[in-house]
Amino acid sequence: MMRFLRLTTFAAAVLIPCLGAQGEIRFPPPEFESGYQFPQTTTPGAQPVFHEYIDVALLVVGLLLASYLILKRRSRRAVFVLMIGALLYFGFLRDGCICPIGAIQNVTLTIFDSSYAIPLAAAAFFVIPLVFTLFHGRVCCGAICPLGAIQDAVLRRPVVVPRWLESGLRLLAYAYLGVAILFAATGSAFLICRYDPFVGFFRLGGNWNILIIGVSLLLIGLFVGRPYCRFLCPYGVLLRHLSRLSKRRVTITPTECIQCRLCENACPFGAIREPTGDWPEGEYKVAKRRLAFFLALLPILVGGGVWGGYALRNQLARMHPRVRTAERIRLEELGRVEGTTDVSDAFRATGQTTELLYHDATAIRDRYGLGGALLGGFLGVVVGGKLIALSVRRRRAEYEADPASCFACGRCYKSCPKEHERLKKNREAVEGHA
């Protein structure tokens, strides 16, 4: 009996797949005589949502505290302690997810895909630091963002990055922002999360390539302050421009600038701007011509960008898995490649027609045509705008922190003699009181 069953089972196992479609029951579940009750499949619940509400609450409290410490108390030490606290909580305890940088993509996907419902935490993490920046400058960068904190904490011997190099490298951040929004809007990928360099440290494990990028950035970060924040961070791009408009912001001196130049090298992130006058007489004419040239160049750059982005649409569209599948299937159908891959096997197992697949892929490529053109145009505007900004001279009467580049870390405060005066007065007031 036993042997017979085994044989039939085996025969069935070999033969039935030829007949049955996937998902069909080949062996009807037995009628048990022993009264056996089959167990239920266990379904452990998801992480409770209240964690995220705590995160949002702590974000608001942290930003309020950071604003107070940096603008009112003017204490670098207190900001540093807060920053380490944020690194421990948002970084190591909450595994660096969700962060404001990645939340850009959630918001983008919400706008472009009506079926996607954004988690409240992602929306809050995107919006709240932007609002705080409009009021108090980039306090989020200096004290709250775990990615900034881990780089800030390792900074040892800052070297000065020349302004032209700094401006040039910063274009990477604009490109990163543009590409990340394109991929998120088309539902292809969350690029920022995929290449988050520090999340591997926070989780204490992860993809090797990313860990190597993270370690390299931290090694660079020993000498170049916050390389990710300055040259790559896509959220930083948004904060830069909002911070220019902020109501209050970091001022190096608590009272007035005496032009002592002591703060000149105090900022490891190259955010302190020296006083400038008008163009020298000889240079003015050249500068005017240069500005006119760059203004004329702007439409050419934008046009070139639009054309280039559109031309790259098929390459860009490969980020979408559906397009990759279509390309692979097409190659196989045309006999240009040998064998199949997991991707093509999986597609064939679904039983969909290739026409549907190609139709989808074409539609996605069309979207990338528009998206690529917009991305290229955006990059043209950025490069052109940068060139124009570099050839305009703004008058400055005193040393000040560039509102766009300042991370509100408070390192420059102690370099100002007026700050020491203020602290001394405070101390005397306290002692006099006692």
Add this chain to the structure above:
Amino acid sequence: MADKQENMNRRKFLREGLWGACLAGVGTAAGLSVARNNPDNMVWQIDPYKCIACGNCATYCVLEESAVKCVQAYAMCGYCDLCTGYFVPEPKALDTGAENGLCPTGAITRTYVEDPYYEYTIDESLCNGCGKCVKGCMAFGNGSLFLQVRHDRCKNCNECAIAAACPSQAYKRVPADQPYLLKGADHTS
């Protein structure tokens, strides 16, 4: 002097206007997000009817030990003596000997129920989500073994690293109050 004063005022006016516009823009983004918000979170899950058990789940998860585990839909299981999810092809004997087992970590428990039926249960503390048993069960059995993201382990990354590497696009976001896509005997697709 009067001219300069006016200039400063104009600049200030522009600044204030731009500031207000930015705040309105951020407010719009917030409003839109809240309007589209899901009060319950979204979590990642595998559609078992799309999964081809390629093995990426075991290696691509950001966790050292993947959050994906094999689960058993008992109602679908054939309780076979020769379980092709449990045994290697052409096993020497149908017993619990390690040389006959397909699972690389020995995470499947084979329990005698009644002649000739055996119950197969996954020990999740041993399972690494490689899907070898799933492949075996899908190929020759009822397909009652399948992979699921276990939410007691899943970190719910903003972009799931396995989803990005999934060849069959079987990963999707599902509402957190129904975080599993279980196979059932009544399913007919």
